[in-house]
Structure formats: structure tokens, C-alpha cells
Amino acid sequence: MQDNKRILKRAKREEAFMRRLFFVFSFISVFTTLGIIGMLLFESAQFFRRVSIVSFFTDTQWTPLFYEKHFGILPLLCGTLLTTGIAILVAAPLGILIAIFLSEYASPRVRRLCKPILEILAGVPTVVYGYFALLFVTPLLKRVIPSLSGFNALSPGIVMGIMILPLVSSLSEDAMHAVPQSLREAGYALGSTKFEVATKIVFPAAFSGVTASLILALSRAIGETMLVTIAAGQMPQLTLNPLVPIMTMTAYIAQVSLGDVPTGTLEYQTIFAVGLLLFIFTLLLNVLARKLRQRFREVYW
């Protein structure tokens, strides 16, 4: 009897301990989030004490590491916009086509074969994509466009599109897969072809899910660093020309950390101002994508 009580007591104590331990483990995520936000806000505040927010958003030059310093984020924003814009232009049509094909046309066998291969495309490290963009795609494009410079936005943009393609295709396919069979059957009963069912029934019904996948892909593209650092160049330019070297926000942050900029200096603080903007963009996009995905869940589940 005495023994039994002791065992029970021990089990209860263990249970309480594990429960608390696991709580602490899961709370690390909260600390990490707060740490990221706190760090970005704190260092950016230091930065904006010395550089006005107005000139940060209106100055058209970004030269924090030069003798004559300008802190205009526009060239970096422009660079990011260019590469991610090209990436989405590549990934959206390809990804949606593949999603429709896998969800509506492919036999289970083809689907079982193709999905893992697409996933492998997502598992390739980004330095490898950088190498591929700089030393394979750029020379290839140069044969068609002789004026293309060695570093440019076009080639890393295209390769980035390939990189985010699996994200678009797999999330879009999930959304299309979730469209109830009865909707398709209603279409067939009215004499629609497969193409009509896919494009006029399934695609519109899955639209918010497809949009969510594109937004998530966009957010991934904005944060991508190695690919653009390797292949897009290191030249902040306010241009929408995809054929010349540019610099993205992420590439700037990487460039500063590769060099020897002493901590606490204004140059060092610039990366946190840029990082804060990057964080805000990706956060907004992610929240938007989550809202959209919830919406399509609410409609069908």
C-alpha cells in the first residue's frame, strides 16, 4: 500500500515536471519572436536617430559604405522587386499549370512519381542555385541577349522562380484537391470537358488557396539571400532594367556581414533598418496568406 502510494506520487510529480518543461520548450518560440522584433526595433531606432526616415524612403542612392554616404532604401527595394517580380512571373504560370495537371489530369502513378521530384527541387541548397544562375543560366541567356551583364537581375530571378515553383505547385494542388468532387461532377453532368471543369470550376473554387501559395512564394523570394548575393551583383541601382547588376535588401545585409564593419557604427546599424523592412514585408505577406488559406478552409470544410 505504502509502495503504491509512493509510485503514484512519483508519477504525478514526474507528470507535473514534464508538463512544465514542455511548456518552457514551446515558449522558446515566443522568446525568439520577441528577440527578433526587439533587436530589429532597437537597432533601427538607433539608426533612425541619425538618419531621417524621410530621406530613408526618398533618397535615390544607397551608399552607406562610401565616403559620401546616402541612405536611400529605394535602390535596394527596387532590386528586390525586380528579382522577386521575375521569380513570380516564372513560378506562377508554371506552378499553377503543374498543379492543375497533377490534381485534375495525372494518374495516381504519375502523381506519386512527380511530386517527390518537385520536392527535391525545393531541397536544393540556395548556394547551388546561385552557382547555377551565375555560371549556367547567365551565359546561356547571354547568347540570346548579348547586352546582358555578368551580374544581373534576370538570371537569378528566373532561377528563383524555379526555386519557389514547388511551393506554388504543391500548395495550389492541395487547394485544388480540396475542392469537393460534387462540384466537378456537376460540371461534367452539364457536358463540360475536363479543361472546362479545371479552369472554370476547380481553379476559381481553389482561387484563394492558389493566391495564398503565390503570396507565400513571394515572401520566400523576398527573403532569399545567397542566390541574389552570388548572381545579381553588388550594385544598388534605382532601375527596372533586368539586364544590369543590382542589389537586393538581403544581398546588402550579407555584404555588410562579409566585410569588416565594426559593431555599433552607423554602417552596422543600416543592416537592421533594412532587416526591419524585410521582416515587415515577409510578416505582412505571411499573415495575408494565412488569412486566405483559412478562408478557403472555411468554405469547404
Place this chain on the structure above:
Amino acid sequence: MKRGLQTDALLVGKRRREKVFLVLAASALLFSLVILFALIIDAFLDGLPRLNIKFLTSFPSRRPEEAGILPAMVGSIYVTTLTILFAVPLGIGGAIYLEVYAPKNRVSSLIETSIATLGGVPSIIYGMLGLELFARALQLGRSLLTGALTLALLVLPIIIVAARESLRAIPQSLWEAALALGATRWQALRDQVLPVAFPGILTGIILTVSRAIGEAAPLIMIGALTYVAFLPDSILSPFTTLPIQIFNWVSRPQKAFHANAAAGIIVLLAITLTLNALSIFLRSRLEKRSSSKAF
């Protein structure tokens, strides 16, 4: 009669559209597969001549033909192992709390929101956190430990999500049987639920390893060196990793270094693609098992 002809024409047009679309969609799929193969073949053509035992066992050098990836490989193995040691217990524990213990209250939803937010944060921002928190505030410097802690924070949300999914897939009856026999929730977890959930969690862990091995941006942020001519001898040593070494070689103008980068890429791809294939294989086996159980 005229109407019938019109319908015929309409049907022919529809059928043609159907075919055009099918060809288009199939070629989109084919295109992405071709890119994948082009990427692999390109790396092999450029790098295979450089890939030999000497390349795997040499230190980097200013002379490209003498350079090797030994410190990068050793650094990658150390950092990844440490990362997994930190992130796996934390991730599984965090997942258990959220799936098993968490009450429906504000604190729980704060944790949920944090994990969802962290999943979308670019990896370079984790690097900035690692730089400020581990390298500077805790004064761990540009060490293996800083790198591993930073990567652990980066992969933590991935492990939590994977572990939660496999915990959720456990049939309720398993829980109820254990609890009905008087087990506490922890006892049920330890002896019944976790062993069954483990293969699913393992799939997530393998994907995490592959992600951690390929990651470069956060490690560049914390100041992992791009040129290391020694092997790390403690967790506080400076280090480099395979992706960083590849990055260093790609960024040089000389062609000979590009060949080194390609050879490094072959090694890196061999590791990450094997891990990816392994996790896909494991998952498909799991899916087969669970679907055969259901019927």
C-alpha cells in the same frame, strides 16, 4: 442540320483546346524536371574532374588545384550535429506541449502565433539574431556553438510542425487505452504514443538535417569564416561549412575556383538529395502502412 454542324465544330474546338492544354501542362512539368537535371549535370560536368580523395582531404588554398573541402565538411558535420542535438528535444517537447497539454488560453495562442510567424521569417534575419544574441550578448563569438544555436532557432518551427502532425495522427484509442490503465499523460506518451509517432517525427528531422546542411546566409551573418585552414577543436572554435566554402569559391573570378565550387556542390547535393530522398521514401512507407491499417 445547320445547328448540328455548329455543335460538331464546337466539340472539335473543345477537344483541341483540351489537347493543347494537356501538352502545355505536361511541358511545364517536364520543364522543371529538365531544369533539375540540367542543374545536376552542369555541376557534374564542371566539378567531376576536381573531385578526388585529395579534394576531400585537403585544406583550402590560394592555389585552386591544391584546395580541398576538409575543414568545410568537418565544420558542416559539427554544426549540423549540434543543431540537431539542440533543436530536436526542444522541438518535440514544444510539439508535445501544444498537442497534449496546452489549455485553450491566451498564452497558448501566443505560442501558436509565434510559431506561425517564425516559419515565415527569412533565414538571414535569424542570422542577425544569432549575431546580436549569441555572438555578441552572450559573447560566444564566431563559434560552432553560435552557429548551431542560430540554426537550431531556425529549424525549431519546422520540427515543431512536423512533430505535431505525427502526434495528431496517433489514433485516440492508443491514448485512451493507456490512460484507462491509470497511466499519466507523460507515461502514455513515453511508453505508447512517442514510439508510434517516432517514424513520422524522424521524417521531419531528416528534412531538417538537409535544410541545416544547405543553409549559408545565417552562418555568414554570424561571421562564420569563408577561409579556414584548420579543423575546429572545440565548440568555441571558428569554423566554416560546405555551402560557405562553395560561396567563397563561386565569388572568385578565376575559372579554376569555379571548378572547385562545382566539385563542392556535387558533394553537397549528394548529401542533401540523399537525405531528401530518404525522408520521401520513409514517408511513403508510412502512408502505405497507415492506409493499409485503416482498411
